[in-house]
Amino acid sequence: MKVLLIHPPCEEEIYQRFLGLIAPPIGLAYVAAMLEREHEVKIIDMPAERKDIAKVKREIEMFKPGALGVYCATYRVDYANQVINATKEVDANIRTMMGGPHASLLAEDVLARNPNLDAVVCGEGEITVPELIHAWESGELAEIRGMVFRENGHVVRNPPRPLIADLDSLPYPARHLLPMDKYRLFGAFKMGTIVSSRGCPHGCHYCSVPAIYGRKWRARGAENVVDEMEYLCDNYDLDLIMFFDDNFDLDKKRTESICDEIMERGLEITWGYESASMDIDREHLKKLRDAGCRILSYGIETTSSKSIATMKKSISTQEIREVMETSKDLGMLRIANIILGLPGESKEDVEESIELAKELNPEYPLFFLPAPYPGTKFYETAQKMGMIKELDWSKYTTANPIIETQQLSLDEVRELNRKAYKEFYLRPGAMKNNLRMAYDFIKCGIIKPRHIPGLAYHQLKTFACLVRL
Ligand code: B12
Numbered sequence: 402m403k404v405l406l407i408h409p410p411c412e413e414e415i416y417q418r419f420l421g422l423i424a425p426p427i428g429l430a431y432v433a434a435m436l437e438r439e440h441e442v443k444i445i446d447m448p449a450e451r452k453d454i455a456k457v458k459r460e461i462e463m464f465k466p467g468a469l470g471v472y473c474a475t476y477r478v479d480y481a482n483q484v485i486n487a488t489k490e491v492d493a494n495i496r497t498m499m500g501g502p503h504a505s506l507l508a509e510d511v512l513a514r515n516p517n518l519d520a521v522v523c524g525e526g527e528i529t530v531p532e533l534i535h536a537w538e539s540g541e542l543a544e545i546r547g548m549v550f551r552e553n554g555h556v557v558r559n560p561p562r563p564l565i566a567d568l569d570s571l572p573y574p575a576r577h578l579l580p581m582d583k584y585r586l587f588g589a590f591k592m593g594t595i596v597s598s599r600g601c602p603h604g605c606h607y608c609s610v611p612a613i614y615g616r617k618w619r620a621r622g623a624e625n626v627v628d629e630m631e632y633l634c635d636n637y638d639l640d641l642i643m644f645f646d647d648n649f650d651l652d653k654k655r656t657e658s659i660c661d662e663i664m665e666r667g668l669e670i671t672w673g674y675e676s677a678s679m680d681i682d683r684e685h686l687k688k689l690r691d692a693g694c695r696i697l698s699y700g701i702e703t704t705s706s707k708s709i710a711t712m713k714k715s716i717s718t719q720e721i722r723e724v725m726e727t728s729k730d731l732g733m734l735r736i737a738n739i740i741l742g743l744p745g746e747s748k749e750d751v752e753e754s755i756e757l758a759k760e761l762n763p764e765y766p767l768f769f770l771p772a773p774y775p776g777t778k779f780y781e782t783a784q785k786m787g788m789i790k791e792l793d794w795s796k797y798t799t800a801n802p803i804i805e806t807q808q809l810s811l812d813e814v815r816e817l818n819r820k821a822y823k824e825f826y827l828r829p830g831a832m833k834n835n836l837r838m839a840y841d842f843i844k845c846g847i848i849k850p851r852h853i854p855g856l857a858y859h860q861l862k863t864f865a866c867l868v869r870l
């Protein structure tokens with residue numbers, strides 16, 4: 402059967418706006434790699450390829466798939482539904498499915514809201530999707546674990562699918578089906594991504610990962626990971642690789658083995674990852690840096706002691722200061738993810754977080770507004786307390802205010818977010834910091850002359866957007 406997989410866009414891309422990031426839908430590419438063993442598969446990455454629904458509809462008409470699947474995070478659900486509806490308009494016989502975090506967590510709801518959707522795959526898709534396609538060709542849907550589907554007007558939930566135990570056994574994502582030349586960081590660096598582990602043992606209240614996968618962390622071996630890095634370097638003309646794991650550095654020994662393996666093979670590639678923890682000592686950071694890790698995105702989330710207690714993220718301000726300082730000393734570019742206006746935080750607390758951000762002065766802080774995603778503890782509490790004021794899922798991008806607390810109204814939190822970006826970035830200290838970093842990156846050859854037009858264009862665009870905020 403021909404299968405078409407689609408990455409739908411969403412309303413607001415904070416990462417694209419401030420980091421010039423366009424990232425590949427690697428989950429879809431994993432599913433495609435398994436499907437390709439038996440089927441003809443195509444992927445459309447709508448945001449990266451700048452394709453709208455009309456264009457996608459024309460491609461469906463031309464490709465004539467037997468089945469079509471859409472990735473669905475909460476903030477993408479509107480477009481995901483539009484794709485599903487367009488599919489059935491082209492041909493009502495095309496089978497439709499969704500996967501990804503939102504569909505996994507709210508399968509029945511998603512099916513109930515869109516009669517054009519035939520099935521939802523919950524959690525990992527590598528084994529379930531090929532079984533589902535096979536069943537649509539010939540067999541019995543009731544046998545397939547990990548899916549929810551429509552049958553004779555009823556929604557049926559099958560037993561869950563166990564997690565994939567051996568991630569090393571999976572094929573590499575089918576990147577040849579993705580527009581690899583479109584993926585960028587800072588609008589200029591050609592970026593590849595790798596997922597070297599899945600899951601996370603922590604239980605942060607605002608996070609969907611434990612809600613979907615429980616609290617088990619599964620990791621690939623260092624050799625297998627570096628094989629993929631090497632494969633990416635050999636086959637794509639990349640400037641850097643980002644690890645898009647839920648918790649890449651949980652097992653520091655494994656990370657250091659990855660570093661050793663990179664150095665032993667003499668692999669010269671700049672890479673980075675998002676750190677879920679601030680518990681990283683200088684020696685570890687130095688090892689990472691020596692192996693080419695120059696971009697660290699820190700999930701600080703909150704610096705307010707009130708929120709740390711309610712959101713189950715145990716990071717002290719002291720830890721944050723130390724890690725930030727050390728990574729700066731080691732010449733690493735620092736992105737800091739900070740949530741403003743969590744329940745319990747007053748205007749003064751948020752202003753304190755903004756001041757702390759200025760004091761720490763990472764190159765790229767991103768200020769997010771709290772979004773209670775379905776299935777999380779945060780959602781449960783926010784709903785119980787009547788905090789949720791925005792019901793349109795497409796607004797759950799963390800750029801829009803969703804909850805109102807006793808301390809902060811929607812308008813106040815929106816204004817504080819605007820203030821955070823303006824005050825931070827339009828400061829001589831921030832600009833100086835970025836120039837210093839750019840100089841460092843030019844000196845060590847990460848920024849090459851060919852990157853400069855793209856970087857300059859991205860900076861100008863960000864500046865214009867900040868002025869307009
Ligand atoms: C890397 C990542 C990012 C990257 C890149 C995103 C990208 N385009 O790849 C960046 C940093 C940009 C990012 C940004 C954000 N992210 Co993010 N991100 C992730 C992360 C950690 C990993 C995604 C990944 O590649 N996983 C590995 C692959 C293998 O897994 P997968 O994508 O889930 O795919 C599997 C299954 O879902 C399934 N599947 C996937 N697609 C399909 C399709 C079909 C048809 C089927 C049947 C099955 C199927 O099969 C795949 C293979 O097993 C996830 C966490 C997670 N585990 O999902 C959060 C996650 C998706 N992000 C999340 C959020 C909230 C955001 C932000 C809003 C955060 C913010 N503070 O601003 C922004 C939104 C930006 C945007 N507009 O996209 C939430 C989404 C919650 C929700 N309910 O939708 C997640 C789940 C994390 C969390 N803490 O809750 N993110």
Ligand code: SF4
Binds near residue numbers: 648
């Ligand atoms: S550390 Fe990160 S991935 Fe783990 S539960 Fe917390 S937010 Fe989610």
